[in-house]
Each structure stands twice: as C-alpha cells, then as structure tokens.
Amino acid sequence: MQTLILHSTVLKHKAALDQFRKGLNILGLLRKIENNPLKFEQFFAHHDGDISADFVKKLLKIPDTSSDPVVQDAVNMLHEFIDSGSKDDLSDFLLFTTGSMIATGGLRPQCIKVSVEQTQGFFASTCSFELKIPANIPSSAAFKLALKSVIKGNRFTTV
Numbered sequence: 001m002q003t004l005i006l007h008s009t010v011l012k013h014k015a016a017l018d019q020f021r022k023g024l025n026i027l028g029l030l031r032k033i034e035n036n037p038l039k040f041e042q043f044f045a046h047h048d049g050d051i052s053a054d055f056v057k058k059l060l061k062i063p064d065t066s067s068d069p070v071v072q073d074a075v076n077m078l079h080e081f082i083d084s085g086s087k088d089d090l091s092d093f094l095l096f097t098t099g100s101m102i103a104t105g106g107l108r109p110q111c112i113k114v115s116v117e118q119t120q121g122f123f124a125s126t127c128s129f130e131l132k133i134p135a136n137i138p139s140s141a142a143f144k145l146a147l148k149s150v151i152k153g154n155r156f157t158t159v
Contacts, residue, residue, distance in 0.1 A: 051090045051102070053083045059098075060131075061110040074116040074133045077143040084144075092151040099126035122150045 024030040033040045057079065065072035085093065095101040097112050112129045123132040137143045 051087055051094065053085065053090065056082050056090050056093060058109045059094075059107055059112045061113045063115055068116075070135045071116040074135055074137070074143075075114070077137065077140045078114070078133060078147075080140055081144050081147055089148065089151070093147075096122075096151040097124045097126065097131050098129055122147060 021030060024033065060078075062075055063071055065075050082090065082093070091101040094107075098107060100107070112131055114131045114133065116133045116135045118136065119132055119134045121134055124130065134146075137146060
C-alpha cells in the first residue's frame with residue numbers, strides 16, 4: 001500500500017519535475033530561486049489571493065476616456081460594477097477575462113486590455129487578456145445585468 005501511495009504522489013511526477021528543474025538550471029534561474037525562494041514563491045505555490053475591487057481595477061488597462069463620452073460612460077459603468085460586485089462576482093469576472101478565478105502571481109497591473117466597441121455584447125479573450133465592452137448599453141442597471149449574465153455562464157466557446 002505504501003508503494004502505491006508513493007508512486008501515485010511522488011514517483012510518477014518525478015521525471016517531469018526533474019526535467020523542469022534541469023530547464024530552470026540551464027536558464028540560470030534555479031540558482032536565483034534557491035537563493036531567494038520567498039521572492040519566487042508566488043510562481044510555484046498556490047495562495048488564495050484576496051480578490052477586491054481595487055485589485056481587479058488595477059488589472060484593467062482602460063482606454064483614454066477624455067475624448068469620447070460614450071467610452072467614458074462605459075468605463076464608469078464597468079468601474080461601478082466592480083465596486084459594487086461581491087467576491088463571487090469579482091471571481092466570475094476574473095474567470096471570464098483571464099480564465100482564472102483566483103488572484104494569481106501571473107496577473108499583473110494593467111494586464112487586461114479594455115476596449116469599448118459597437119458590439120452586440122461582451123467579449124473576452126482569456127488568451128490575450130482582452131475585454132470588449134458594448135458601447136450602446138443605456139444604463140448602469142442594464143450594464144450590470146448584461147455583464148452578470150455573461151460572466152455567470154462559466155462556459156468557454158471557440159471562435
């Protein structure tokens with residue numbers, strides 16, 4: 001029984017981990033990781049990050065809103081949605097825009113490019129971290145309802 005447990009937890013993954021370690025060594029990164037493990041921990045160990053409205057807003061790269069009031073209104077409605085959203089809403093929003101529902105070390109400030117376009121609905125690319133917002137939503141309540149209905153879907157489709 002111990003041999004089965006050892007195999008299923010360690011041994012069957014050891015070859016892949018050894019190759020990963022060898023690759024890090026070839027790149028010269030392994031020594032830096034070993035000398036300063038706390039600095040690199042976020043990339044190798046999972047931590048439930050606290051998802052807050054401020055955290056999510058810092059991830060957004062917002063278009064210039066000074067020249068177009070339609071863009072400004074859409075961005076304001078997005079900020080209002082984020083500010084009033086629950087932790088579940090924010091997790092669903094992150095899942096919709098990045099493919100991850102947790103705050104990970106891979107998410108950097110301004111990594112999600114936001115654009116306001118003449119589209120029928122919301123569009124997000126989890127590969128390129130892109131969010132397209134429709135420009136023609138008449139009110140904040142309609143914006144919130146439409147965005148919530150999209151992000152609650154939890155389905156991925158290919159285009």
